[in-house]
Amino acid sequence: MAKSMPPIADLLDNRQRILVTGGAGFIGGAVVRRLLKESNAIVFNLDKMGYASNLTSIKEVIEELGDTYQSRHYLQIVDLTDIKAVQKAVRIADPDLVIHLAAESHVDRSISSPDVFIESNIIGTYNLLKAVRSNFEQLSQKRRQQFRLHHISTDEVFGSLENEGQFSEITPYYPRSPYSASKAASDHLVRAWHHTYGLPVVLTNCSNNYGPWQFPEKLIPVAILKAIAGDSIPLYGDGLNIRDWLYVEDHVDALLLVACQGTLGRSYCIGGYSEKTNKDIVTTICAQLDKHYPDSAPHAQLIKQVTDRPGHDRRYAIDSSRISSELGWKPRHTFEEGLARTIAWYLLHQDWCKTVNQKISYSKKRLRKQKLTLC
Ligand code: NAD
Numbered sequence: 001m002a003k004s005m006p007p008i009a010d011l012l013d014n015r016q017r018i019l020v021t022g023g024a025g026f027i028g029g030a031v032v033r034r035l036l037k038e039s040n041a042i043v044f045n046l047d048k049m050g051y052a053s054n055l056t057s058i059k060e061v062i063e064e065l066g067d068t069y070q071s072r073h074y075l076q077i078v079d080l081t082d083i084k085a086v087q088k089a090v091r092i093a094d095p096d097l098v099i100h101l102a103a104e105s106h107v108d109r110s111i112s113s114p115d116v117f118i119e120s121n122i123i124g125t126y127n128l129l130k131a132v133r134s135n136f137e138q139l140s141q142k143r144r145q146q147f148r149l150h151h152i153s154t155d156e157v158f159g160s161l162e163n164e165g166q167f168s169e170i171t172p173y174y175p176r177s178p179y180s181a182s183k184a185a186s187d188h189l190v191r192a193w194h195h196t197y198g199l200p201v202v203l204t205n206c207s208n209n210y211g212p213w214q215f216p217e218k219l220i221p222v223a224i225l226k227a228i229a230g231d232s233i234p235l236y237g238d239g240l241n242i243r244d245w246l247y248v249e250d251h252v253d254a255l256l257l258v259a260c261q262g263t264l265g266r267s268y269c270i271g272g273y274s275e276k277t278n279k280d281i282v283t284t285i286c287a288q289l290d291k292h293y294p295d296s297a298p299h300a301q302l303i304k305q306v307t308d309r310p311g312h313d314r315r316y317a318i319d320s321s322r323i324s325s326e327l328g329w330k331p332r333h334t335f336e337e338g339l340a341r342t343i344a345w346y347l348l349h350q351d352w353c354k355t356v357n358q359k360i361s362y363s364k365k366r367l368r369k370q371k372l373t374l375c
């Protein structure tokens with residue numbers, strides 16, 4: 001039976017110093033904002049400030065909260081591949097809780113440039129584990145008892161499903177893209193540090209997130225922004241690949257619950273109970289925009305089938321019953337509510353999108369080569 005989300009300050013208990021890696025990214029930013037708004041914890045935000053990073057949302061919250069809160073957010077511009085810098089950052093943060101989100105996260109980029117995925121996601125996690133373990137071993141007994149490292153992973157480590165079935169915590173790993181293989185490797189490292197060295201860890205594997213502030217190279221922001229601009233909306237392959245969509249704030253609820261109350265050494269699968277084909281997603285977005293932004297309606301005429309992503313996983317679906325029964329989590333937003341909020345947000349933040357869009361320079365080559373077909 002799902003319970004309501006406990007206050008974050010209660011969940012954190014005595015954990016005052018929180019190191020969030022990747023806190024300038026989409027999900028990390030949402031975690032940092034919630035910690036700043038709903039607790040008194042000091043947040044150390046370790047991020048290399050890459051193409052997907054942006055601090056606007058955090059700055060807005062800090063301004064909203066006033067000066068007192070500004071002293072609770074410390075940005076540490078550090079690349080996890082630099083072991084010395086990581087060791088120094090962890091020493092300074094001296095954390096009671098580490099929420100590890102930093103990773104290269106876009107499958108398309110991992111296909112065109114896998115090196116940085118291997119370096120950031122595998123070597124980066126290895127470096128973090130070494131630095132965190134060394135700090136953990138110096139903590140007082142009281143702080144050691146409450147310390148945790150929460151590693152955030154993806155449902156993509158499990159591979160691809162046919163029409164039936166769902167991924168759960170006992171599904172064997174079968175990653176099939178450079179991104180998912182690098183995430184799987186990092187999951188294995190985290191488990192190894194728990195079993196071999198006794199580092200207190202928890203892990204989560206989540207499905208596709210969406211919501212405000214998502215970097216506009218992922219499907220939902222791409223579709224919204226292309227439609228608003230009157231540009232073609234690229235739909236890979238037959239458009240019938242299925243993803244399970246979760247509103248980002250619901251993921252943050254789940255992450256904070258697992259980080260503080262999950263059983264050590266365990267992993268938790270997190271999904272949105274919201275399986276959709278990509279074609280459903282883009283046509284729903286187009287129909288919504290026909291109502292709220294009639295300028296280039298009917299927007300569905302902009303949907304174009306393009307050559308498929310190489311190795312494109314067919315279907316992901318998640319059985320979230322462990323996190324639901326053990327920790328009382330369930331998503332607070334239906335897909336319809338979350339999507340409506342997201343579309344409204346992108347309509348209001350087109351300037352932000354234009355600025356960050358200038359950082360997209362990757363797989364255009366692949367898309368340019370593709371023949372566009374009207375859907
Ligand atoms: P994102 O790309 O928006 O943000 C990732 C952040 O990590 C960026 O700010 C980036 O600069 C930082 N980073 C990357 N490599 C780094 C390095 N070497 N050193 C320091 N910082 C580095 O990604 P996101 O969508 O917010 O995803 C966050 C995490 O959640 C990732 O681990 C991802 O695998 C996982 N995840 C994402 C989703 C999703 O749908 N977005 C779903 C499940 C799991």
Ligand code: DAU
Nearest residue numbers: 105106107154156207208217218219222234235236241278
């Ligand atoms: O499942 C969780 C994963 O979800 C996370 O681990 C990743 O970090 C996150 O990026 C996301 O991966 P996907 O590859 O599923 O997300 P993306 O938004 O890139 O694509 C979603 C689906 O839409 C996928 O089937 C490919 C398709 N697609 C994507 C884009 C960008 C299109 O058809 N057209 C597009 O332009």
